[in-house]
Amino acid sequence: MRLKMSKVNIFKNKRISVKLTLIYAIILSLILIVISTITTWMVEHILWQKAEEEMKKTYDSVEVYIKNKNPIDNNLFKSIYIGDTYLRISNKDKVILENKRDNEFNKKENEELYNLEELPVVYMNKDIEVEGNVYSILLERYLEDEEEFLEVLDDNLYFMNIIGIIVAVISGFYLSKKILLPIKKITNTAKDISINDLSMRIEVGEVDDELNELARMLNDMIARLEESFVRQKQFTSDVSHELRTPISVIQGYVNLLDRWGKNDKEVLDESIQSIKTETESMKVLLEQLLFLSRADNDNYVLNNEKFWLNELIDNVVKETRLMHRNHNIEYIMNEKVLMYADKNSIKQVLRIIIDNSIKFTESGGFITIKSQKLINYVKINIVDTGIGIPNEDIPYIFDRFYRSDKSRTKSTGGTGLGLAIAKGIVDVNKGMIWAESEVGKGTTISIKVPIKGI
Template sequence: MKFIKKVSLLPWKWKLTLALSVSIFLTYSIFSFFEFHTVSSWLLNQEETDMKQAMEQVVQQLNIKERDLTEEELTDNIALLEKLNNNNQLIRVLDDDGHAILSDMNGDFPIIEPNQIYNDEQFHYISIGEQNSIVYSKELKLPSFKGRVEIIRSLQSLDKVREHLRFAMMLFTIAALLISGLIGYFISYLLLRPVNSMTKTMKKIKNTGFKERMPVYRQKDEISDLTIIFNEMMDVIEQSFQQQKQFIEDASHELRTPVSVLEGHLSMLNRWGKNNKDILEESLVASTEEVTRLKKLIISLLDLSRLEQNRGESDLTPERVKLVLEHTIRDFTMLHQDFTFQMKLDSLHLYKVSEQHLQQIITILMDNAVKYSFQEKNIFLHTYETDHHFVLEISDQGIGIPKEDIDKVFDRFYRVDKARSREQGGTGLGLAIAKKIVELYKGTITIKSKVGQGTKVMVRFHI
């Protein structure tokens, strides 16, 4: 357990090196173990096969049917045994009493005593001193003689081969351990190089900002995917940071004006307004207007902040969609009696948006349409379906938006005509809030506009 705990504290480079080295080493060791025993078994089988062949030849030569050899005649066949014998092998013929009447030994190795007879035709592995041998015997029947033929083969050569094989495999195992260590270190280096690069990039980001990116490797693997995701994440973080920075700058600028106006009027009241009713009334009206504008701005900022955290529950039905649209048109007709509001509802199938958010979207878009319509005061609201999408379309015949500003009007605090927007009490957050709501429900909002002819805003939600 202590060893495992120490290993767990090592850097990942050495963990991977150790893991790869151990796995390669164990794999090679297991392979070598089975290979050694396979080769040893094959060599022993070869020895047994050779002994069987030698036994068959000896018995066949001695058991000649045309001749009836006596025991005395058998003793004269030493030349036959010498001819059939192999290196490190003893061939002998034993009588029923276990006495060797014919024997030939090729080599120098200890043998078993003649009276130690194995009567079964099986291979017997014996050890005499430090020498290993194998014994094989077979019955010999002649008309005038009955006994056994016995072959004893020394396994000295086999033991030497096995010893050399074992030594070679040990050397290869040690070499495999060293090579596996080098391979493991190299592979861990390759595997961790992107991680090290990511670490360096993160340190640079920490010190210099969000401009640094990881190099994307050519090979399409998990590490490459990780670098791509990391770079994409850094793009999002940088964009979010820039938006936050811009948001803070814009918010500070927007808040500075009403706060400065309030400060000025309060200072004027403090100096002269206490005894001057005209100054008092003027300052109170101006301060009230600025507080109202400041309240709107703060509410819009809070709404935008809440939208970035969650979205409402989808509780709409076609009946509720119709009710919301009609209620909104009725409210705007009452507030702006000099405007003409028209509505055409070709579809009410909107289910995946909360009623509150739908109300908020329509209010923002209708309010913008009213604000920027000075001469032709006609507003048209139309709903319909196309390509499995519910479309909410609000058109006006107002001043329109220049082409170069259409993509910017959804930015926070952006105004096409800042002076006029401020006079009308706008915060520059309406369209930003509307777009954020639409995106929460995977929808899209687009604008088509021509200067002097009007603007059409289209909101699409997938049905």
């Protein structure tokens, strides 16, 4: 059992090119053996059948001779070619005619090569009646030549099989290496790729085969990994940047308190208030990061319930109007839609987008909301008359910590995670979110969410 397992392990540890060659050689060997066996059997069958046909012809000729000439004499051998076939004609009393066949000579000449008892033999033994006399005819022939031919054929086939297997092994190694060459290139390229250098790509040939398809898939995977690492690196940098400021502020006020604030009530109150503000900002930032982490890991749990979307939009608009009286917030369409979804998450998305629109719209500007029912979805457009977003920035506004250059200031407030959270919520609800904008004219954020939660 151990020996068997070791053999299997040895085969498993071989390179793919060796495995392919061995499998190819084994299959070809089996095919050659089967073909050789069938060929030998067919040739043997044909030779045997031919010998029987010849003996039948000889018997017919002897029968005709006996019927046409009586009494029987040695002239039969002059009239009919018997060859190395043994012939014996007898009646019930004695042997009338018997040839001393060549087999007796062959037996002496070839006694080192053949044992006649082991050779295949063809014979016929029949009785015929001529003018009241019954004759027994015996024909017998050993297939010495045929046996010799079959032995030569077996030797040649054996030799050709060995040559074929050798050629199969050599050609198998060559073809397997050639076929697996693209895989070797893929392997070498993969070895050169590292986390610090994901710019390399595997060369893809023009032929549309499985290996090129694999190369394209790996290139796509590497591209996604590169994009993911770039975003992760940017994300880490942005988090560090966002946390550095409040930590520096807190540290500054702690030092201030340590030096002068112990006995100065005004400095103490100012320091405490600033520390509270910065810690609150850090808390909000960490909660937002925690939400995004849950969304990334599919751990965000939806609490679906039935609710009227138009009533939810009315409530959000009323609350926003109370907090932002310097902006005009209205809607041009708010269709009555009964939804089954996570009400709180949809409300959070609406608040994020509306607050973001207010943030980048000057006082007195307009934020317009339009909600309409489609077949299986509801579509919500939130349009503002703000500063707009450059075209080159639109694809990135839903990325974490991303701010377009014109709005990347502390004066606007926020952490740069609002739209990223909105997109995460919409994605969790199996919806879509996108933006359209023109600098100086405003921005439109569109949302499509299934009416029935999935």
